[in-house]
Amino acid sequence: MKTVYNDKHGLHAATHEFFRGQLVPAFEIPARADYVLKALRDAALGEVLAPSDHGLAPLERVHAPAYLRFVQGAHAEWLALGGEGDAFPAVWPVRSLRSDVEPKSFAARMGLYSMDSGTPLTAGSWPAAYWGAQACLSGLDLVLAGERAAYVLTRPPGHHAGADFFGGYCFVNNAAVAAQAALDHGLKRVAILDVDYHHGNGTQAIFYERADVFYASIHGDPQTEYPFFLGHADERGAGAGAGCNANYPLPAGASNDEWFAALDAALARLRAYAPELLIVSLGVDTYGGDPISHFKLDRPEFTRMGQILAAQGWPTLLLQEGGYATEAIGLNVVAVLQGFEGAS
Ligand code: SP5
Ligand code: ZN
Numbered sequence: 001m002k003t004v005y006n007d008k009h010g011l012h013a014a015t016h017e018f019f020r021g022q023l024v025p026a027f028e029i030p031a032r033a034d035y036v037l038k039a040l041r042d043a044a045l046g047e048v049l050a051p052s053d054h055g056l057a058p059l060e061r062v063h064a065p066a067y068l069r070f071v072q073g074a075h076a077e078w079l080a081l082g083g084e085g086d087a088f089p090a091v092w093p094v095r096s097l098r099s100d101v102e103p104k105s106f107a108a109r110m111g112l113y114s115m116d117s118g119t120p121l122t123a124g125s126w127p128a129a130y131w132g133a134q135a136c137l138s139g140l141d142l143v144l145a146g147e148r149a150a151y152v153l154t155r156p157p158g159h160h161a162g163a164d165f166f167g168g169y170c171f172v173n174n175a176a177v178a179a180q181a182a183l184d185h186g187l188k189r190v191a192i193l194d195v196d197y198h199h200g201n202g203t204q205a206i207f208y209e210r211a212d213v214f215y216a217s218i219h220g221d222p223q224t225e226y227p228f229f230l231g232h233a234d235e236r237g238a239g240a241g242a243g244c245n246a247n248y249p250l251p252a253g254a255s256n257d258e259w260f261a262a263l264d265a266a267l268a269r270l271r272a273y274a275p276e277l278l279i280v281s282l283g284v285d286t287y288g289g290d291p292i293s294h295f296k297l298d299r300p301e302f303t304r305m306g307q308i309l310a311a312q313g314w315p316t317l318l319l320q321e322g323g324y325a326t327e328a329i330g331l332n333v334v335a336v337l338q339g340f341e342g343a344s
Contacts, residue, residue, distance in 0.1 A: 001337055002147060003040055003048045004139040006154035008131035009033045011124025014086050018117045026120065027292055027324040028169040033155050036320070039330025040153070045337055048153075049142075051135035054181075059133055061184065062176040062206055066102065067164040070113050071171055072126045077106045086120035115160070115167030115227070129156055129171040136174040137181055139317050143277065144185055148344055149316040151282075151337055157321040159200030159281045160227060168198060168227055174319050175281045176206045179213050182277050188212065191275035191314070193266060194219070195305065196283020196321040197293035199231025199247065203281065209239040214246075214273045216266040217281075218259065220294060221249040244273070252294035256301050259286065263305070267312060278314040284323035284332040291324050299335045306339025316340070 010030040016023040040048065059068055078087035089110035093099040099112055110121075132154035139152040152174070159175055160168025179190045192207075194200040194217035207213040222231040237245035246269045248262035270278070284302065286295040297305075309316060318337070323329035 001046045001149055001151055001341055002142055003046060003151045003153050004051055004135045004142070005037060005048050006033070006128070006132045006135040006152070007050055009128050009155045012122055012128030012156050013124065014120035014122050016086070017120055018088065028156060028322075029326065030155070031326050032323065032329055033153055033320070035327055035330040036153050036333050037330075039334045043334045043338065045334060049138065051131055051138040053134055054137040058137055058177055058181050058184075059130070059172060061180045062163060062173060064164040067113050070109055071121070071129070071166065074110065074121050075123045075125065078121070081106055086122045088117050088120060089114040090117070113165050115162070115165050119167050119169050121166070125156065125171055132156065132158070133172045133174055133177045136178045136317075136319055139319070140178045140181055143315045143317050144182070149310070149318065149340060151318045152320060154320050157196075157283070158319070159194055159196060159203045159321050160198070162202040162205050168201075169322070170202065173202045173206060175200070175203050175279050178317060178319065179207070179279055183212055187276045189214070189273060189275045190277045190279060191216070191270045191273060192279045192281060193270065193309075194281035194283075194321075195263075195286065196281050197285040197290065197295055198226050198283070198322060199249070200281055201227045201230040204230060204235065204245060207241065208237055208245060209241045211240045211244050214244045214270060214275065216246040216248070216269055218248040218250065218262045218266060221251050224252055225294070250295070254295055256296055259295060259297065259301075260304070263308060267308070271312065275314055278309070278312065278316045280309060280316060280318045281321045282318045282333070282336065283321035284329050284336070287323065287325050287328060287332050289325040289328055293324070299331065302332050302335035303339035306336040306341075307343035310340040310344035
């Protein structure tokens with residue numbers, strides 16, 4: 001399988017993030033992708049390609065242009081105001097406050113365009129996220145040109161980013177950008193299967209009222225797990241998209257049997273939808289050794305996941321999302337990809 005590697009990912013390098021009111025060492029760090037790249041090469045999984053530039057237009061198909069402009073310039077604004085190091089939001093337009101007027105204040109715009117204080121906006125966040133989206137578009141090009149599957153090694157991840165907000169370590173919603181680009185290429189039905197430990201609230205919200213993208217997700221129950229405010233089983237899509245969203249929340253600590261039963265159920269829904277392309281939001285924070293998550297998958301389960309995905313027979317684009325057991329994520333990703341290759 002070919003990999004498209006976002007070689008600009010290291011420009012996004014946070015040292016710390018907020019957790020319980022303290023700055024703790026950041027979890028979403030450049031070493032994550034470095035370990036995956038090493039594992040791909042050690043396993044001789046296939047060619048590793050650089051992204052080609054598709055410009056800003058495909059990002060503007062899913063994100064508000066004003067939001068993208070904000071992210072692009074935010075760190076420079078932060079420095080100009082005397083901010084030091086990474087930028088964090090501190091105030092949000094919650095219920096009863098207006099979010100339809102863009103304030104002049106930088107602090108206010110940081111809140112308007114974000115969902116949490118756990119996502120450091122660094123000097124290089126924008127170029128890293130921009131090139132990550134380009135890598136995903138380049139991976140899509142491979143699959144549209146006839147490759148059975150392609151993997152995109154990128155960070156920061158994407159699935160928490162909404163049309164006009166960042167959060168959950170995400171700035172640009174890579175899966176949504178790729179799905180929209182596939183539709184713009186002429187496809188009629190795209191499925192996104194999100195196997196990251198966390199619900200992909202951004203991806204779900206972007207396509208919630210549309211029938212041309214089916215979003216299915218298996219994740220830690222939002223009653224106790226981030227992103228807390230979306231990802232329940234009763235969210236099934238709305239309007240034209242009614243019936244095109246399927247959530248499988250599992251309790252923290254769920255067994256591997258429960259996880260694979262949810263995967264079976266999700267794939268049955270996707271088979272009924274009959275997508276022309278499968279995009280996998282491939283987070284490996286479902287690993288038993290993950291420091292911020294509470295499922296129990298291990299190497300054999302990641303291999304089995306890849307086999308099951310391949311067995312569906314759909315052209316498949318696998319995009320890297322979370323996974324924070326830094327040294328293990330390379331082996332976990334390779335297990336998924338080798339499982340996929342063995343079964344396809
Ligand atoms: C893409 C992705 O996986 N985003 C995850 C965002 C999770 N944000 C909340 C992180 C909370 C960190 N908890 C630290 C627990 C230390 N014991
Ligand atoms: Zn995650």
